Amino acid sequence: MKTPVLAAAFALAIAGSAAAQTPPAVMFDIGGKFDRSFNQAAYDGAERFKKETGVTYNEFEITNTAEREQAIRNLARRGASVVIAVGFNNHAAIETVAKEFPNVKFTIIDSVVDLPNVQSVTFREHEGSFLVGMAAALTSKTGKVGFVGGMDVPIIRKFYKGYEEGAKYAKSSVEVFMNMTGTTPTAFRDPTRGAELARGQFDRGVDVVFAAAGATGTGVYQAAKDAGKFAIGVDSNQNHLHPGTMLTSMVKRVDIAVYEAMTQARAGTWKPGARALGLKEEGVGMAIDDNNKALLSADVLKRIDEARQAIIDGKITVTDVMR
Amino acid sequence: MSSRGDMPAWADYVLLPLINLLLAFVLSGLVVLAIGEDPVRAMRILVEGAIGYPEAIAFTLYYATNFIFTGLAVALAFHAGLFNIGGEGQAYVAGLGVALICLYLDFLPWPIIFVGAIALGMAFGAAWAAVPGWLQAKRGSHVVITTIMFNFIAAALMTYLLSNVMLEPGRGAPETRRFIASATLPSMQTMLGWIGIEAPRSPLNFAFFMAIAAAFLVYVYIWRTRWGYALRVVGQNEQAARYAGIDPAKTIIVAMAISGALAGLMGVNEIMGAHQRLLVAFTGGFGFVGIAVALMGRNHPLGVCLAALLFGALYQGGAELAFEMRAISREMVVVIQGLIILFCGALENMFRPWIATLFARHKAA
Structure with missing residues (x-):
């Protein structure tokens, strides 16, 4: 047969x-x-x-x-x-x-x-992460933004570096907190630990957190919703998961x-x-839809859009840690 | 084990596991039925996928190789009264030992790489287990706790090394470059090619024979040497061992080291044989499955080999099942594997009293 x-x-x-x-x-x-x-x-x-x-x-x-x-x-x-x-x-x-x-x-x-x-x-995840980093810094009231990564591997650091640079670009005084979920592949499917790390960052004053952690992220978004803080989704457009506290998503198409x-x-x-x-090919980007339109002011969106254009034109170079 | 006195050995080693296995399969069949699939067809795919054609058999034996090593590691420690659940970490670190030689000393002649890499892999595994052994023997820190903690330390160490130090630049995955051909174990395909037999491509390699040899040596060690005797005495009664002039501390540390070296051989199979490069999380839970394998194999090397074969078949057949029947997701396969572990490992005493009673009645009559 x-x-x-x-x-x-x-x-x-x-x-x-x-x-x-x-x-x-x-x-x-x-x-x-x-x-x-x-x-x-x-x-x-x-x-x-x-x-x-x-x-x-x-x-x-x-x-x-x-x-x-x-x-x-x-x-x-x-x-x-x-x-x-x-x-x-x-x-x-x-x-x-x-x-x-x-x-x-x-x-x-x-x-x-x-x-x-x-x-x-x-x-070019770092380019999209740069934009959501800006959104985080411009939305944060405490001047402290967070990042929860999945497994501590180069590609996740690439997200982090872009995010950090974007946040600092938007507001040089911003403080960026970073946690990786773990060192095994389980780190990509551990929502409990994700929620724990997010809560830890909230306790330190973070009010916007970006999760680049696969299924672990769902725990981060839930924790943000429970604490009334903002979270940023990743890869898919996750804005619909918790409308109102999902600031945006760094979509990777x-x-x-x-x-x-x-x-x-x-x-x-x-x-x-x-x-x-990258941004130019619209392979990565920031998700704006009905679920989060109200959370971002026109001014913030304008600044982000300018940066997007500047990255496409090569006026801003975002560090790619894998290069 | 005095509780086994009431029934013949064949009932203990063959009949009881068979009953448990059968029950696990019946229950799995019901689960398959419950999600609206044909359990008979599922079973046929599972069996044919595991042993139906040469490639399937090769994969089954490849998985079994891992399970023999980790099962033996758990079984040997168990005879010394130690529950080594750190096989995962020991194999992981052993992979590092193998890779150090195969990556950085690959200019050496083939026999030296061959012996050196296996030896360093075993040594790394042994060292990773000996530390919890020492802590148990000298400080009373329970090995169950320390070995599992060492799994996490191993994962952190390896991910750090692979992401920062040993990573091949420009590659998305945290893994090293491929070893050169002379720094790998010959595959079964290659070896059968030497004697003119054509075999399918598979990760099955020379380590399979090492696993069989290891099982034999573990048997000899435990039941045919003074050290093995000391090991068993310490496992049964530490006080008595001390009274008999055996040093329990030394025995515990040595037992853990040997156990770790055996687990380390799984790293040799994976890194030097199957993947031929060091990569993140290559242990994939095989270390933990070794516990179930040892339990099911009654901590006897022969039993471990048979249980390892069963688990190898389940892994390979399970993959085929998920492949062939779309309704059966990989989670379903895990459920089936879980049921078998549950019945053969955790509930292994469920039928024992009944069967023992049956045999006792038979004897009396």
């Missing part, structure tokens, strides 16, 4: 054009597709593709690191128009499997794999990256190579 399936998959993969008929595949990272943040953004992109084209996609949520390579290989073997791996942790697995399946297209989010059949999409990879693969316009999406 296994062999015909395999043969079919190979035939499809080899016959390039026929690959357009096969469904795309996406693999979510350990946080899970319903983390209301990073992975969920990817899920939203895939769902949008499904709704618009009527094509279902294959998916997999991994539970441990050892499964990565195996799952990506499984998805590739079944024949996929494109295999999308969500998250930097898949770097090595994509590197290995992409070499084994030179005719299958791969897209990786948040890391750059330099191979002829891999499309790498990264984001993973959904667009996933959606585009799928539609491009279907249309035959998918291209390998590295793409970095």
Whole structure:
């Protein structure tokens, strides 16, 4: 039973054009597709593709690191128009499997794999974080703003550095408090600890907190709501979670990256190579909608918009700690 | 263990685990039924995904390798009356020992790297366990508390090193570069290739044979050497041990060190064999599953190997199950695995009195 399936998959993969008929595949990272943040953004992109084209996609949520390579290989073997791996942790697995399946297209989010059949999409998170840092500093009454990170890894520090620079740019006297949730991947799904850290920062006078911590963030937002302070969401637009205390969200359009990879693969316009999406490409940004419009004054929005333009024009350079 | 006197060994080691396993599967089947899926089909996918074709078997054995090492680590410490739940941290730090040699001394000839990396990995694991052992022996700090604390220290240390010191620049993930080929353990695919057998690609590697050897050596150590005898006496009764001229403190520290070295071998399997680079959180909970493996295997190396095989099959088959049946999410797979751990580990005494009574009646009649 296994062999015909395999043969079919190979035939499809080899016959390039026929690959357009096969469904795309996406693999979510350990946080899970319903983390209301990073992975969920990817899920939203895939769902949008499904709704618009009527094509279902294959998916997999991994539970441990050892499964990565195996799952990506499984998805590739079944024949996929494109295999999308969500998250930097898949770097090595994509590197290995992409070499084994030179005719299958791969897209990786948040890391750059330099191979002829891999499309790498990264984001300039520091630019978006800069803007929400400004929003935090300009909204804070105490002059103290906070940051709760997930796991203490370079990419989370990239968010922090941009946030800090933005806050200081808006108001040089502002004090920025920073906590990382932990040193294991659990740090991305620990809302209890997130709430605890947020409360600790509130006790020290913080009145706006930015969480770049995946599902841990939900605890931070709840704590902010309970204490009547402001919180800033991340990755997905999380403004709707607690309207009134969600100041804004630093959106990272993973959904667009996933959606585009799928539609491009279907249309035959998918291209390998590295793409970095920043403010200019609208890959990152600050979410303004009905849920938070009332929280930000026209003056604040104007200053933020000026800074946004200045970053796009290259007049302001935000430090990228990963470079 | 006097409570086992009333029933034959085969009932204790085979019948009882089988009954527990069966019950766990029946309950899992009911759970699958409750979410509206076909339990028979789920079971078939689980079994076929675990042992149905060569690649599946290779993955099952690869997971089993990890579980044998961590299961043996828990079992050995248990015979000395110690509950080592720090396998996770010990394996994590052992990965560092392996990587230090495989990254920075990879210009050395292959045999030296091979022996050196395994030895340093084991030494790091041993050291990470010996400290809680020393604290237990000399200061009375309970190893359950200290070993679990050491897991967190290990995680903090490793994340720091990987994010700041050993990280390959320009990469999103906190991990080192890949080791060169001569600084890795040969994969099963490569080894079978030497004797002309074609095998699928998998993370199964030479460490599997090391695991089998380790199980045998642990058996010899515990039941066939003076040190093993001392270890068991200390585990049963520290006072008696002291009276017999055994130094409990030394025995405890040595037992913890050996336990840590065994857990460290899991780091060797993962880092030098499977991933061939050092990465964050590679231990993935295998250290904790080792506790269930040891419990289910009755702390006997053979039992540990069998339990490790079962858990390996569950891991691999579970991944396939989540892959094949969309309604069964990865959380469902965890529920099924959890039920098996519950019945085989925590509730292992549930049926014991009944079966013992049955055997006693049979004997009397």
